[in-house]
Amino acid sequence: MGFEQPARNSQNSFIRNSESMLQGIFGTTDVTPFWVADMDFKVAPPVQAELRRLAERGQFAYEFNSAGVFAAVSGWFKRRHNLDLDTGNFVQVTGVLTAAALLIRELTDEGDSVLMQTPAYHQFSKMISSAGRNIVTSPLKVDDGRYAMDFADLEVKLSALDVKVMILCNPHNPVGRVWTADELKTLTDIANKHGVVIISDEIHADIIYSGHRFTSLMAVDPANHVSLIGSPSKTFGMQSISDGYIYTQHSELLESMRAVSSSMYLDHGNAFTTFATIAAFNQGDGWVDGLLEYLQGNIRWISHFLESELPAVKMFPVEGTYQVWLDFSATGLSGEALVKTLGEAGFGASPGSWFDSEASGFARMNFAVPKEDIEAAFRRLKDVLTAPVAAQPQPTDTESDKTRSCC
Numbered sequence: 001m002g003f004e005q006p007a008r009n010s011q012n013s014f015i016r017n018s019e020s021m022l023q024g025i026f027g028t029t030d031v032t033p034f035w036v037a038d039m040d041f042k043v044a045p046p047v048q049a050e051l052r053r054l055a056e057r058g059q060f061a062y063e064f065n066s067a068g069v070f071a072a073v074s075g076w077f078k079r080r081h082n083l084d085l086d087t088g089n090f091v092q093v094t095g096v097l098t099a100a101a102l103l104i105r106e107l108t109d110e111g112d113s114v115l116m117q118t119p120a121y122h123q124f125s126k127m128i129s130s131a132g133r134n135i136v137t138s139p140l141k142v143d144d145g146r147y148a149m150d151f152a153d154l155e156v157k158l159s160a161l162d163v164k165v166m167i168l169c170n171p172h173n174p175v176g177r178v179w180t181a182d183e184l185k186t187l188t189d190i191a192n193k194h195g196v197v198i199i200s201d202e203i204h205a206d207i208i209y210s211g212h213r214f215t216s217l218m219a220v221d222p223a224n225h226v227s228l229i230g231s232p233s234k235t236f237g238m239q240s241i242s243d244g245y246i247y248t249q250h251s252e253l254l255e256s257m258r259a260v261s262s263s264m265y266l267d268h269g270n271a272f273t274t275f276a277t278i279a280a281f282n283q284g285d286g287w288v289d290g291l292l293e294y295l296q297g298n299i300r301w302i303s304h305f306l307e308s309e310l311p312a313v314k315m316f317p318v319e320g321t322y323q324v325w326l327d328f329s330a331t332g333l334s335g336e337a338l339v340k341t342l343g344e345a346g347f348g349a350s351p352g353s354w355f356d357s358e359a360s361g362f363a364r365m366n367f368a369v370p371k372e373d374i375e376a377a378f379r380r381l382k383d384v385l386t387a388p389v390a391a392q393p394q395p396t397d398t399e400s401d402k403t404r405s406c407c
Contacts, residue, residue, distance in 0.1 A: 002286050002287060002289075002290045003041070003044075003286075003287050003288075003289075003290025003291045003293075003294060004042070004290075014036075014038075015036055015407065016033035016035065016036035016038065016348075016407075017033060022348065025339070025343075025348075025351070026339065026340075026342060026343030026348060027339075027340060027343045028343045028344075028346075030346055031343060031346050031347070031348035032346055032347065032348055032369075032373055032376070032377045033348040034347070034348050034349045034350075034365045034366045034367070034369065034377070035348050035349060035350040035364075035366065035407075036366060036407040037173065037234070037321075037322070037323060037366055037407045038233075038237060038239045038366070038368070038407065039237035039291075039322070039368035039369075040368065040369040040370065040373075041237055041291070041368065041369075042237075043236055043237050043238060043276075043280075044236060044279075044280060044283070044284045044287035044288075045287070046279040046280065046282075046283035046284060046287075047236060047238065047276045047279050047280050047284070049279070050275050050276050050278075050279040051241075051272060051276055053275075054271055054272055054275060060271060063271045063274070064268055064269060064274070065269075065274050065275070065278070066090075066092050066267065066269065066274075067087065068274070068278050069092065069243075069245075069269070069274055069277050069278055070087040070090040070092075070245070071087055072277065072278045072280075072281035072282050073085065073090070073229070073245065073277075073281055074086075074087050075281065075282065076281040076282075077216075077229070079285065080206060080285075081205065081214055081216065081219075083216055083218060083219055085218070085229075085247060086249070089247055089248060089249055089254060090245050090246065090247055091245065091246040091247075091248075091254065091257045091258050091261050091267070092243055092244075092245055092261065092266070092267045092269060093243065093244050093245070093246065093261050093266045093267065094243055094244065094266050095231070095233075095242070095243065095244040096201065096203050096228050096231050096233070096244035097123055097127065097244070098244060098266065099228050099244045099245070099246045100124075100127055100167065100199055100201065100228060101127045101130075101131065102246075102257065102260055102261070103165075103199050103226060103246065103257070104127060104128060104131050104133060104165060104199070105131055106253070106256055106257060106260065107164060107165050107197050107199075107253075108131075108133055108164045108165055110131070110132035110133065111132070111133070111134070111162070112133055112134070112162050112163075112164045112165075113133060113134040113135070113136045113160065113162045113163045113164070114128045114133050114134070114135065114136065114163070114164070114165045114166070114167065115136040115137070115138055115154075115157055115158065115163050115165070115166040115167070115196075116128070116135065116136075116137060116138075116166070116167045117137070117138050117139070117140050117149065117167075117168070117169070117172075118137045118138070118139050118140065118355070118356040118358075118359075119140070119174055119175060119325075119352065119355035119356035119359050119362070120137075120167075120169065120355055120356065121169060121173045121174070121201075121355065122354040122355055124167050124169075128167075134162070136157055136160065136163055138150060138153045138154050138157050139153070139356075139358070140172075140175065140177075145316070145317070146177070146316070146317055147172070147175040147177050147316065148177075148183075149179070149183060149186075149187060151186055151187070151190065154187065154190055155190055158190055158191060158193075158194045158196045159194050163194070163196055164195075164196065164197065165196065165197050165198075165199060166191060166196050166197070166198045166199070167198075167199050167201065168187070168198050168199065168200045168201065168217065169200075169201045170184075170200055170201070170202055170204075170205075170214075170215075170216075170217070171202075171204045171205070171207065171208065171214065171319065171320030171321045172320075172321070173204065173321055173323055173364075174321075174323050174325050174350075174355050174364040175316055175325045176316060176317065176318040176319055176320060176321050176323060176324065176325060177319055177320070178208055178212045178213070178214055178215075178319040178320040179215065180215065181215045181219070181220060184215055184217060184220045184221075185220055185221075188217070188220055188221040188224070188225065191224075191225070192221070192224055197224065197225060197226065198217060198224075198225040198226070199225075199226050199228065200216070200217040200225060200226065200227045200228065201228050202214075202216055202217070202227050202228060202229045203228065203229070203231055203233065203234050204234050204235075204320055204321040205229060205235075206234075206235040206288060207234060207235065207292070207295070207320050207321050207322055208292075208319070208320045209292065209295075209296055209299065209318065209319060209320065210296060211319075212319040212320060214320065216229065218247065218249070222248075222249040223249060223250065224250070225248075225250075226246065226247070226248045226250070226253065227246075227247045227248070228244065228245070228246060228247070229245065229247050231243065231244045231245060232276075232277050232280045232281065234321075234322075235280070235284075235288060236280045236284060236287075236288070237368075238276060238277075238280065241272055241273050241276055242273060242276075242277060243269050243273050243274075243277070294371075295322055295367065295368060297371065298367045298368075298369075298371055298374055299318050299324070299367065301371060301374065301375065302315060302324060302367065302374065302378065303315055305375075305378050306378075309382055310378070310381070310382045310385065310386075311330075312328075312330040312331045312385065313326055313327070313328055313330070313331065313381075313385070314326070314327035314329075314330065315327075322366060322367055322368035323364050323365065323366055323367070324364070324365050324367055325352075325362060325364055326349065326362060326363045326364070326365060327361065327362055328361050328362065328363065329361040329362075331385055333361065334360040334361035335353065335360040335361075338351070338360070338361065338363070339351050341384060341385070342363065342381075344384050345377075345380045345381040345383070345384040345385070346377065346380050347365075347377050347378075347380065347381045349363035349364060349365040349366075350363060350364040350365075351363060352364065
């Protein structure tokens, strides 16, 4: 039942391997894809077994078990995070992004503002603007080499009359922070003072490394805010076979979201998603423990390599998620020139500008991949970055919006 590094599987049409996407972003298809936040590992054996059981059964009549899903999620969070979640306070939807988009529409009106902390997962801005809401940003600050919330800035921004909702990412994608209980308490105090509801995206809650501990917003102030938890997609590598779940103790919001989800038939799920999710949360502890150990080894290798062989590239501490936020500022590269260089090196990390217009000298790398892929990619990157200046590539056209369509 433990985590095993998989053999390479070429029989797929994964987005991260799409030739058109790679060409659009990096100007080449000869790239090791680190740009999508999904794992290049086989799912846990209990999940595989459940999927085989369903497939071999050969019958797919109507079959729903939301109660079983919510019980499995609640049991997981009690075991893993000592967090008591009432199974009656969940709402099932088709995905976490769907959940956030619905909540924004439910909690705000057109013309209202929604705040997000930058750098931010790039789908946040899309879900806000596409709903006719205004985007307000509060940049994270770097304090002693580590990202932190700028509470003074948040005090100013959340006091604006038209800011009704804030999106929190915990653990934070892309900078890898796991917000502490004290930080969350200060944040909720400010939000409550100004009547702002926090939607907390906690999809990476289980990807936490040694020395750090996940604290859900539901453990700090469950009465006033909302958490998006329960999707197995990031924890178990089930992006294409998972639903999303809203959790709130706000009774009026719970009922309204339940009604919205039901009216749009978003709460049904399907047999593969439903029973794979139950298997993952009920039987996946050992697999996740092994995964975290493997990922922690990848972090150690990257950190050591950059310190010893490529010090011009700075790595911010990774407390959670399987993304590492890399600062290329000391190389003198940014924007299109940096993206072109990454393409030449076959180093397929996401451009920092996707997450913040001010982060054109950064890149986000997904390291939930076999270690040998990471080692080879960083060595190629070093060869390109340490080549004579004349050999450095020239800027090309900016990647199209199509390449920002996911992950």
